Amino acid sequence: MHWYVLRVQSNKEMHVKEALQRKVQMEGLSNVIGRIEVPAETVKRIRGNKQTVHIKKLYPGYVFMEMEATEEGRVPERAWFMIKETSGVGDFISTEGIPTPMRDTDVAKMLMEAEKPDDSPSIKVDFEPGDQIKIREGAFENFEGVVDSIDQERGIVKVVVTIFGRSTPLDIEYWQVEKI
Numbered sequence: 001m002h003w004y005v006l007r008v009q010s011n012k013e014m015h016v017k018e019a020l021q022r023k024v025q026m027e028g029l030s031n032v033i034g035r036i037e038v039p040a041e042t043v044k045r046i047r048g049n050k051q052t053v054h055i056k057k058l059y060p061g062y063v064f065m066e067m068e069a070t071e072e073g074r075v076p077e078r079a080w081f082m083i084k085e086t087s088g089v090g091d092f093i094s095t096e097g098i099p100t101p102m103r104d105t106d107v108a109k110m111l112m113e114a115e116k117p118d119d120s121p122s123i124k125v126d127f128e129p130g131d132q133i134k135i136r137e138g139a140f141e142n143f144e145g146v147v148d149s150i151d152q153e154r155g156i157v158k159v160v161v162t163i164f165g166r167s168t169p170l171d172i173e174y175w176q177v178e179k180i
Contacts, residue, residue, distance in 0.1 A: 001034045001066045001067060001068050002066070002067065002068075002069065002101035002102070003064055003065070003066050003067075003101060003102040003106075003107045003110070004064070004065055004066075004067055004069075004092050004093070004099045004100070004101060004102065005062050005063075005064055005092065005093040005100075005102060006062065006063045006064070006065055006083070006089065006090070006091075006092055006093075007061060007062060007089075007090035007091055007092070007093065008061060008062065008063050008088050008089055008090055009061070009088040009090070010060050010061045011060075012087075012088035013038045013057055013060070013061070013062070013063055014038055015087075015088060016063050016086060016087075016088045016089055017036050017037070017038050017063055019086050019087065019088075020033075020036050020063070020065070020082075020083065020086055021036055023082050023085075023086065024036075024082070027078070027082055029078060029079055029082060031068070032067060032068050032076050032078070032079045033065060033066070033067050033068075033079055034065075034066030034067065034068075035065070035066045036063060036064070036065045036066070037063070037064045037065075037110065037111070037114040038057060038059075038062075038063055038064070038114070039057070039058040039059060039064070039110055039113040039114040040055050040056060040057045040058060040114075041055075041056050041058060041113070042054070042055055042056075043055075043056050044155075045175070058113055059110075064102070064110055064114075067079065067099075069099065069101075072098070073098045073099070074097075074098055074099070075092070075099060125150055125152065125155075125157070125174050126179060127147055127150075127157075127177075127179045128147065128150070129147050129148060129149055129150065130146065130147060131146070131147045131179055131180075132144065132145075132146060132179070132180040133145060133146070133147055133157075133159060133177045133178060133179055133180060134177065134178055134180050135159070135161070135170075135172060135176060135177050136176055136177060136178050137175075137176045138172065138176050140161060140170060140172070143161045143163075144161065144180065145159040145160050145161035145162070145170070146159065146160050147159055147177075148160050148169060150174070155173055155174045155175075156171050156172070156173060156174070157171075157172050157173070157174050157177055158170070158171055159172055159177060
């Protein structure tokens with residue numbers, strides 16, 4: 001079996017995945033269609049003292065499926081009709097109507113992302129050390145500085161700002177700063 005990429009409606013990826021898995025079982029196509037994946041990561045956001053956990057899809061608008069193609073490289077007819085009848089499904093990424101299989105390196109990367117444990121959500125920070133930032137909130141509001149380091153676990157950004165002509169390091173929560 002090879003892995004293929006199926007275009008689907010945005011925000012319907014999980015619905016399409018579950019519907020395809022049900023249909024594969026009901027129609028007995030498990031010998032033609034293997035795993036179906038929607039790689040996602042769990043992201044923790046902290047605003048004030050409230051923590052929220054969100055699931056973010058890594059490839060919005062795409063579902064990855066393992067499938068046995070015909071000798072010509074096409075989708076088997078029974079599987080094709082089952083896939084096309086599913087609500088929210090577009091088409092395979094293809095060349096001249098023949099689905100293009102994913103490269104092994106891309107498959108390995110996608111599977112590694114899809115099989116990550118969900119028990120440790122990461123905090124998504126949009127800047128890196130050395131970036132110019134502006135403090136949006138708190139005692140040092142409207143001060144500008146440079147990101148020195150980022151503590152991903154705690155969501156703390158160490159920022160170096162100039163106060164009264166001296167460089168001063170500050171520990172600030174990541175949501176209190178914005179990139180300039």
